[in-house]
Amino acid sequence: MGKKIPLRQCVGCREMKTKKEMIRVIKTPENEVVLDVKGKQNGRGAYLCFCAECLQKARRSKGLERSLKISIPDEIYDRLEEELKELDTKQ
Template identity: 60%
Template sequence: MSITRKIPMRTCVGCRSKKTKKELIRVLKRPDGEIQLDPTGRQNGRGAYICADPGCLAKARKNHGIERSLGCAIPDEVYDRLEEEMKQIGQ
C-alpha cells in the first residue's frame, strides 16, 4: 500500500492562479521589516507567493497584492529590486 502525500498549493498574488509551492517564488517580509525574495521558501518571516513571471509582478504591483499579503506599504525601489532579483533567479 503506497502513501500519497499532499502537495502544498499556493495562490499567486499577481494572477491569482493556484500552483504548487515549488512553482512559485516566495516574497518575504523579514522580522526586521526588510522585503526580499526567498527562493528556498524556508526563511523566517511573513511570506507571499508569486509566479516567476515579471507580468505577475506587474499585476501584483498594480493590485497591491503583495502589500495586502504582507500587511505593509512597499516603496517603488523595492519592486524594482524584486524585479531584478526575479530576472537573476530566472536565468
Template identity: 60%
Template sequence: MVSAKKVPQRQCVGCGEMKNKKEMIRILKTPEGSFTLDTTGRKNGRGAYLCPCMECFRKAVKGRGLERSFKMAIPKEVYETLEKEMEQLG
C-alpha cells in the same frame, strides 16, 4: 490503504492561480522589515508567493497584491529591487 501525499498549494498574489508551492517564488518580509526573494522557501518571516514570470510580478505591483499580503504600504525602491532579483532568476 495508502493515501496520496498532499502537495502544498499556494496562491499567486499576481494572477490569483493556485499552484504547487515548489513552482512558485516566495517573497519574504523579514522580522527586521526588509523584503527579499526566498529561493529556499524556509527563511523566517512573512511570505507571499508569485509565479516565476515577470507578468505576474507586474500584476502584483499594479493590483497591490503584495501590499495586501503584508498589510502595509511597500516603497517603490523595494519593488525595483525585487524586479532586479526576479530578472536574475529568469
C-alpha cells in the same frame, strides 16, 4: 494514496500552484521585503509565479502589500524585478 501537495496562490495572477512552481516574497521581522529563494526564511510570506508579469500585476493591484501587511516602496519592487530576472535566466 499519495502525499498531499500544498498549493499556494500567486498574489499577481491569483492562480493556485505548487510551492515549487513559485517564489516566496517575505517580510522579515525587521520589516524588510526580500525574495526567499529557498522558501525557508522566517517572516510573513506571499507567493508569486516566476514571471515579471505577475510581479507587475501584484504591484498594480497592491496584492503583495496586502499579503505582507506593509507598504512597499517602488525601489523594492524594482529590486524584486531584477532578482526575478536573474533567477529566470538561471533556470
